Amino acid sequence: MWVETSVKTEKRTRQEDPSHCIVQREREREREREREMGRPPCCKKGDVKKGPWTPEEDIILVSYIKEHGPGNWKAVPCNSGLTRCSKSCRLRWANYLRPGIKRGNFTEQEEKLIIHLQDLLGNRWAAIATYLPDRTDNDIKNYWNTHLKKKLISKLDVDCKDSNGSKQQPICKGQWERRIQTDINLAKQALSQALSLNKPNDISETSTYASSAENIARLLQGWKKSLPTPVASQSNSGLTETDTVSSHGTTPTTTTTTTTTTSSSSSSYMMSPQQLESFVPELEAQMPLSMIESWLLDETVEQGQEDFLDISLNETF
DNA sequence: AAAATTTGCAACCGCACGCCA
DNA sequence: CTGGCGTGCGGTTGCAAATTT
Incomplete structure:
Protein backbone atom coordinates (compact mmCIF):
# COMPACT_ATOMS: atom_id res chain seq x y z
CA MET A 1 0.00 0.00 0.00
CA ARG A 98 15.52 -4.70 8.92
CA PRO A 99 16.05 -8.34 8.15
CA GLY A 100 14.51 -11.00 10.27
CA ILE A 101 11.22 -9.36 10.88
CA LYS A 102 8.30 -11.69 10.85
CA ARG A 103 5.06 -10.05 10.01
CA GLY A 104 1.40 -10.86 10.30
CA ASN A 105 -0.17 -14.11 11.42
CA PHE A 106 0.77 -14.34 15.02
CA THR A 107 0.82 -17.94 16.09
CA GLU A 108 -1.18 -19.12 19.02
CA GLN A 109 2.02 -19.62 20.94
CA GLU A 110 3.12 -16.09 20.26
CA GLU A 111 -0.28 -14.84 21.18
CA LYS A 112 -0.18 -16.57 24.51
CA LEU A 113 3.32 -15.40 25.13
CA ILE A 114 2.33 -11.81 24.47
CA ILE A 115 -0.65 -12.05 26.77
CA HIS A 116 1.45 -13.57 29.44
CA LEU A 117 4.23 -11.06 29.11
CA GLN A 118 1.82 -8.18 28.98
CA ASP A 119 0.36 -9.43 32.18
CA LEU A 120 3.79 -9.51 33.70
CA LEU A 121 5.43 -6.48 32.24
CA GLY A 122 2.56 -4.23 31.37
CA ASN A 123 2.70 -2.17 28.22
CA ARG A 124 6.43 -2.36 27.92
CA TRP A 125 6.33 -3.46 24.35
CA ALA A 126 10.00 -3.19 23.75
CA ALA A 127 10.65 -5.50 26.66
CA ILE A 128 7.99 -7.87 25.44
CA ALA A 129 9.44 -7.74 21.96
CA THR A 130 12.73 -9.04 23.23
CA TYR A 131 11.00 -12.32 23.92
CA LEU A 132 9.74 -12.44 20.37
CA PRO A 133 12.89 -11.50 18.56
CA ASP A 134 11.39 -11.64 15.12
CA ARG A 135 8.56 -9.32 16.00
CA THR A 136 8.79 -5.61 16.44
CA ASP A 137 7.50 -3.82 19.46
CA ASN A 138 5.23 -1.79 17.24
CA ASP A 139 3.78 -4.93 15.75
CA ILE A 140 3.20 -6.45 19.12
CA LYS A 141 1.67 -3.29 20.42
CA ASN A 142 -0.65 -3.07 17.44
CA TYR A 143 -1.58 -6.70 17.72
CA TRP A 144 -2.33 -6.27 21.36
CA ASN A 145 -4.44 -3.20 20.83
CA THR A 146 -6.37 -4.57 17.90
CA HIS A 147 -6.75 -8.24 18.67
CA LEU A 148 -5.71 -9.43 22.05
CA LYS A 149 -7.27 -6.72 24.13
CA LYS A 150 -10.67 -7.43 22.66
CA LYS A 151 -10.13 -11.13 22.89
CA LEU A 152 -9.31 -10.88 26.56
CA ILE A 153 -12.16 -8.56 27.30
CA SER A 154 -14.68 -10.84 25.68
CA LYS A 155 -13.09 -13.78 27.42
CA LEU A 156 -13.45 -12.03 30.74
CA ASP A 157 -17.04 -11.22 29.96
CA VAL A 158 -17.74 -14.87 29.31
CA ASP A 159 -15.94 -15.85 32.48
CA CYS A 160 -17.95 -13.39 34.50
CA LYS A 161 -21.17 -14.68 33.08
CA ASP A 162 -20.12 -18.26 33.66
CA SER A 163 -19.22 -17.74 37.25
CA ASN A 164 -22.63 -16.34 37.98
CA GLY A 165 -22.84 -15.14 41.52
CA SER A 166 -19.55 -16.49 42.59
CA LYS A 167 -16.47 -14.38 43.05
CA GLN A 168 -15.92 -12.51 39.84
CA GLN A 169 -12.18 -12.47 39.93
CA PRO A 170 -10.96 -12.30 36.41
CA ILE A 171 -7.59 -13.61 37.38
CA CYS A 172 -7.66 -16.62 39.57
CA LYS A 173 -6.38 -17.10 43.02
CA GLY A 174 -2.77 -16.97 43.95
CA GLN A 175 -1.95 -14.78 41.04
CA TRP A 176 0.72 -12.90 42.89
CA GLU A 177 2.52 -15.97 43.98
CA ARG A 178 2.51 -17.21 40.46
CA ARG A 179 3.47 -13.86 39.11
CA ILE A 180 6.41 -13.59 41.38
CA GLN A 181 7.40 -17.13 40.56
CA THR A 182 7.20 -16.37 36.90
CA ASP A 183 9.24 -13.24 37.38
CA ILE A 184 11.89 -15.29 39.03
CA ASN A 185 11.77 -17.74 36.21
CA LEU A 186 12.09 -14.97 33.68
CA ALA A 187 15.04 -13.51 35.49
CA LYS A 188 16.65 -16.91 35.67
CA GLN A 189 16.02 -17.49 32.03
CA ALA A 190 17.62 -14.22 31.12
CA LEU A 191 20.60 -14.92 33.28
CA SER A 192 20.82 -18.42 31.95
CA GLN A 193 21.01 -17.12 28.45
CA ALA A 194 23.50 -14.55 29.44
CA LEU A 195 25.71 -17.19 30.92
CA SER A 196 25.52 -19.56 28.01
CA LEU A 197 27.44 -17.28 25.74
CA ASN A 198 28.86 -19.97 23.59
CA LYS A 199 25.64 -21.66 22.86
CA PRO A 200 24.72 -21.39 19.22
CA ASN A 201 21.58 -19.58 18.33
CA ASP A 202 18.67 -21.82 17.96
CA ILE A 203 16.23 -19.26 16.83
CA SER A 204 14.64 -20.87 13.90
CA GLU A 205 14.64 -19.06 10.64
CA THR A 206 11.60 -17.04 10.11
CA SER A 207 9.67 -17.82 7.08
CA THR A 208 7.02 -15.25 6.70
CA TYR A 209 7.94 -11.76 5.73
CA ALA A 210 5.90 -8.98 4.40
CA SER A 211 6.21 -9.25 0.71
CA SER A 212 7.53 -5.83 -0.02
CA ALA A 213 9.80 -5.70 2.94
CA GLU A 214 11.08 -9.10 2.08
CA ASN A 215 12.33 -7.99 -1.27
CA ILE A 216 14.10 -5.05 0.19
CA ALA A 217 15.40 -6.99 3.10
CA ARG A 218 16.87 -9.44 0.67
CA LEU A 219 19.12 -6.69 -0.49
CA LEU A 220 20.74 -7.09 2.82
CA GLN A 221 21.32 -10.77 2.44
CA GLY A 222 24.95 -11.47 2.58
CA TRP A 223 25.73 -8.05 3.81
CA LYS A 224 25.59 -9.00 7.43
CA LYS A 225 27.87 -11.92 6.84
CA SER A 226 30.29 -9.85 4.87
CA LEU A 227 30.44 -7.06 7.36
CA PRO A 228 34.10 -6.81 8.21
CA THR A 229 33.67 -5.56 11.72
CA PRO A 230 30.74 -4.72 13.84
CA VAL A 231 29.73 -1.24 13.08
CA ALA A 232 30.79 1.17 15.71
CA SER A 233 28.12 2.71 17.82
CA GLN A 234 25.51 0.25 16.80
CA SER A 235 22.14 1.38 17.65
CA ASN A 236 19.72 -0.95 19.15
CA SER A 237 17.61 -1.45 16.17
CA GLY A 238 18.17 -4.01 13.58
CA LEU A 239 20.30 -6.96 12.78
CA THR A 240 18.10 -9.43 14.35
CA GLU A 241 18.42 -12.45 12.21
CA THR A 242 21.46 -13.59 13.99
CA ASP A 243 20.61 -11.70 17.03
CA THR A 244 19.34 -14.08 19.45
CA VAL A 245 17.01 -13.54 22.13
CA SER A 246 20.00 -11.67 23.17
CA SER A 247 18.12 -8.76 24.18
CA HIS A 248 16.92 -10.24 27.29
CA GLY A 249 20.23 -10.07 28.69
CA THR A 250 22.79 -11.96 26.80
CA THR A 251 26.06 -10.26 26.56
CA PRO A 252 27.41 -9.53 23.15
CA THR A 253 29.07 -12.44 21.53
CA THR A 254 32.53 -12.05 20.24
CA THR A 255 31.74 -13.49 16.88
CA THR A 256 31.18 -11.38 13.84
CA THR A 257 27.59 -11.20 14.79
CA THR A 258 26.71 -7.72 15.65
CA THR A 259 24.78 -7.70 18.81
CA THR A 260 21.98 -5.41 19.39
CA THR A 261 18.88 -5.22 21.32
CA THR A 262 15.56 -4.16 20.04
CA SER A 263 15.01 -2.32 23.18
CA SER A 264 17.16 -0.54 25.55
CA SER A 265 16.75 -2.42 28.72
CA SER A 266 13.69 -0.58 29.66
CA SER A 267 12.59 -3.59 31.57
CA SER A 268 13.64 -4.20 35.06
CA TYR A 269 13.31 -7.88 34.36
CA MET A 270 16.01 -7.80 31.84
CA MET A 271 19.50 -6.61 31.82
CA SER A 272 21.45 -4.90 29.20
CA PRO A 273 24.79 -6.43 28.36
CA GLN A 274 26.41 -3.60 30.25
CA GLN A 275 24.31 -4.22 33.28
CA LEU A 276 25.06 -7.88 33.10
CA GLU A 277 28.73 -7.29 32.82
CA SER A 278 28.65 -5.54 36.11
CA PHE A 279 26.04 -7.77 37.58
CA VAL A 280 27.64 -11.12 36.94
CA PRO A 281 30.94 -10.43 38.69
CA GLU A 282 29.03 -8.95 41.54
CA LEU A 283 26.95 -12.04 41.77
CA GLU A 284 29.95 -14.22 41.34
CA ALA A 285 31.58 -12.52 44.24
CA GLN A 286 28.72 -13.62 46.38
CA MET A 287 28.59 -17.15 45.07
CA PRO A 288 30.69 -18.98 42.55
CA LEU A 289 29.46 -18.79 39.01
CA SER A 290 29.34 -22.54 38.72
CA MET A 291 26.83 -22.56 41.51
CA ILE A 292 24.65 -20.10 39.75
CA GLU A 293 24.93 -22.02 36.56
CA SER A 294 23.99 -25.28 38.13
CA TRP A 295 21.16 -23.64 39.95
CA LEU A 296 19.88 -22.30 36.69
CA LEU A 297 20.46 -25.45 34.78
CA ASP A 298 18.88 -27.60 37.40
CA GLU A 299 15.81 -25.50 37.32
CA THR A 300 15.55 -25.12 33.63
CA VAL A 301 16.22 -28.76 32.97
CA GLU A 302 13.70 -29.78 35.52
CA GLN A 303 11.04 -27.47 34.38
CA GLY A 304 11.82 -27.00 30.78
CA GLN A 305 11.49 -23.65 29.27
CA GLU A 306 8.08 -24.34 27.94
CA ASP A 307 6.75 -25.59 31.19
CA PHE A 308 6.94 -22.33 32.96
CA LEU A 309 5.14 -20.72 30.14
CA ASP A 310 2.53 -23.35 29.86
CA ILE A 311 1.71 -23.22 33.49
CA SER A 312 0.95 -19.59 33.52
CA LEU A 313 -0.35 -19.40 30.03
CA ASN A 314 -2.85 -22.09 30.62
CA GLU A 315 -3.99 -20.21 33.59
CA THR A 316 -4.24 -17.02 31.68
CA PHE A 317 -6.61 -18.70 29.28
C1' DA B 1 -24.06 -0.56 -5.68
C1' DA B 2 -23.19 3.02 -2.60
C1' DA B 3 -22.66 4.91 1.87
C1' DA B 4 -21.43 4.28 6.52
C1' DT B 5 -18.85 2.11 9.86
C1' DT B 6 -15.18 -0.61 11.66
C1' DT B 7 -10.65 -2.50 11.64
C1' DG B 8 -5.69 -2.85 11.01
C1' DC B 9 -1.52 -0.91 11.08
C1' DA B 10 2.21 2.36 9.55
C1' DA B 11 3.92 6.33 11.12
C1' DC B 12 4.14 10.43 14.04
C1' DC B 13 4.85 12.83 18.43
C1' DG B 14 6.62 13.87 22.76
C1' DC B 15 9.00 12.36 26.63
C1' DA B 16 12.72 9.98 28.96
C1' DC B 17 17.15 8.22 29.24
C1' DG B 18 22.06 7.64 28.59
C1' DC B 19 26.27 9.27 26.77
C1' DC B 20 29.66 12.64 26.32
C1' DA B 21 32.06 17.03 26.20
C1' DC C 1 28.09 18.58 37.60
C1' DT C 2 25.52 20.07 33.79
C1' DG C 3 23.46 20.66 29.51
C1' DG C 4 23.28 19.23 24.66
C1' DC C 5 22.42 15.61 21.71
C1' DG C 6 21.07 11.17 19.82
C1' DT C 7 18.23 7.41 20.42
C1' DG C 8 14.48 4.43 22.12
C1' DC C 9 9.91 3.82 23.88
C1' DG C 10 4.95 4.08 24.41
C1' DG C 11 0.79 6.44 23.25
C1' DT C 12 -1.79 8.09 19.66
C1' DT C 13 -3.36 9.36 15.12
C1' DG C 14 -5.30 8.91 10.73
C1' DC C 15 -5.44 6.61 6.29
C1' DA C 16 -6.75 2.68 3.51
C1' DA C 17 -8.96 -1.60 3.32
C1' DA C 18 -12.53 -4.49 4.80
C1' DT C 19 -16.97 -5.17 6.37
C1' DT C 20 -21.63 -4.04 7.30
C1' DT C 21 -25.90 -1.67 6.43
Missing part, protein backbone atom coordinates in the same frame (compact mmCIF):
# COMPACT_ATOMS: atom_id res chain seq x y z
CA TRP A 2 2.19 2.72 -1.26
CA VAL A 3 0.45 6.00 -1.47
CA GLU A 4 1.38 9.47 -2.47
CA THR A 5 1.81 10.99 0.88
CA SER A 6 2.82 14.46 1.65
CA VAL A 7 -0.44 16.08 0.72
CA LYS A 8 -2.45 13.69 2.81
CA THR A 9 -0.28 13.95 5.81
CA GLU A 10 -0.64 17.68 5.87
CA LYS A 11 -4.09 16.96 7.19
CA ARG A 12 -2.65 15.16 10.11
CA THR A 13 -2.27 18.28 12.13
CA ARG A 14 -5.11 18.45 14.55
CA GLN A 15 -6.05 22.01 13.93
CA GLU A 16 -9.71 21.48 14.54
CA ASP A 17 -9.24 21.23 18.25
CA PRO A 18 -8.84 24.74 19.67
CA SER A 19 -7.19 23.57 22.86
CA HIS A 20 -4.79 21.63 20.79
CA CYS A 21 -4.05 24.76 18.82
CA ILE A 22 -3.09 26.60 21.96
CA VAL A 23 -0.82 23.81 23.03
CA GLN A 24 0.56 23.67 19.55
CA ARG A 25 1.29 27.37 19.53
CA GLU A 26 2.87 27.09 22.94
CA ARG A 27 5.14 24.37 21.62
CA GLU A 28 5.95 26.38 18.53
CA ARG A 29 7.02 29.23 20.73
CA GLU A 30 9.06 26.88 22.82
CA ARG A 31 10.78 25.55 19.76
CA GLU A 32 11.37 29.07 18.59
CA ARG A 33 12.97 29.88 21.90
CA GLU A 34 15.09 26.79 21.68
CA ARG A 35 16.22 27.79 18.25
CA GLU A 36 17.19 31.17 19.55
CA MET A 37 18.98 29.59 22.46
CA GLY A 38 21.03 27.61 20.04
CA ARG A 39 19.48 24.22 20.11
CA PRO A 40 18.98 23.08 16.55
CA PRO A 41 15.58 21.66 15.78
CA CYS A 42 15.42 17.90 15.44
CA CYS A 43 14.29 18.19 11.88
CA LYS A 44 13.58 21.28 9.88
CA LYS A 45 9.86 21.39 9.62
CA GLY A 46 8.73 21.66 6.08
CA ASP A 47 11.83 20.10 4.62
CA VAL A 48 10.90 16.79 6.09
CA LYS A 49 8.70 14.41 4.24
CA LYS A 50 6.10 12.56 6.22
CA GLY A 51 3.67 9.77 5.69
CA PRO A 52 4.09 6.36 4.16
CA TRP A 53 7.41 5.41 2.70
CA THR A 54 7.77 4.75 -0.97
CA PRO A 55 9.69 1.75 -2.29
CA GLU A 56 12.29 4.13 -3.66
CA GLU A 57 12.87 5.61 -0.24
CA ASP A 58 13.07 2.15 1.21
CA ILE A 59 15.71 1.18 -1.27
CA ILE A 60 17.71 4.30 -0.57
CA LEU A 61 17.53 3.67 3.14
CA VAL A 62 18.38 0.01 2.85
CA SER A 63 21.30 0.61 0.58
CA TYR A 64 22.58 3.34 2.82
CA ILE A 65 22.38 1.08 5.83
CA LYS A 66 23.90 -1.72 3.83
CA GLU A 67 26.86 0.50 3.28
CA HIS A 68 27.17 2.23 6.60
CA GLY A 69 25.31 0.04 9.00
CA PRO A 70 22.47 1.12 11.21
CA GLY A 71 23.03 3.75 13.82
CA ASN A 72 23.98 7.39 13.67
CA TRP A 73 20.51 8.09 12.46
CA LYS A 74 21.04 11.77 12.51
CA ALA A 75 23.44 11.39 9.64
CA VAL A 76 21.21 9.11 7.60
CA PRO A 77 18.95 11.69 6.01
CA CYS A 78 21.82 14.04 5.34
CA ASN A 79 24.10 11.46 3.78
CA SER A 80 21.56 9.34 1.99
CA GLY A 81 19.64 12.16 0.44
CA LEU A 82 16.40 11.14 2.04
CA THR A 83 14.12 13.96 2.97
CA ARG A 84 13.04 12.15 6.08
CA CYS A 85 13.65 12.91 9.68
CA SER A 86 16.23 10.73 11.38
CA LYS A 87 13.62 9.32 13.68
CA SER A 88 11.49 8.34 10.79
CA CYS A 89 14.43 6.54 9.19
CA ARG A 90 15.16 4.66 12.34
CA LEU A 91 11.58 3.68 12.78
CA ARG A 92 11.22 2.54 9.20
CA TRP A 93 14.30 0.43 9.53
CA ALA A 94 13.45 -0.99 12.90
CA ASN A 95 9.85 -1.78 12.21
CA TYR A 96 9.85 -2.70 8.60
CA LEU A 97 13.08 -2.99 6.70
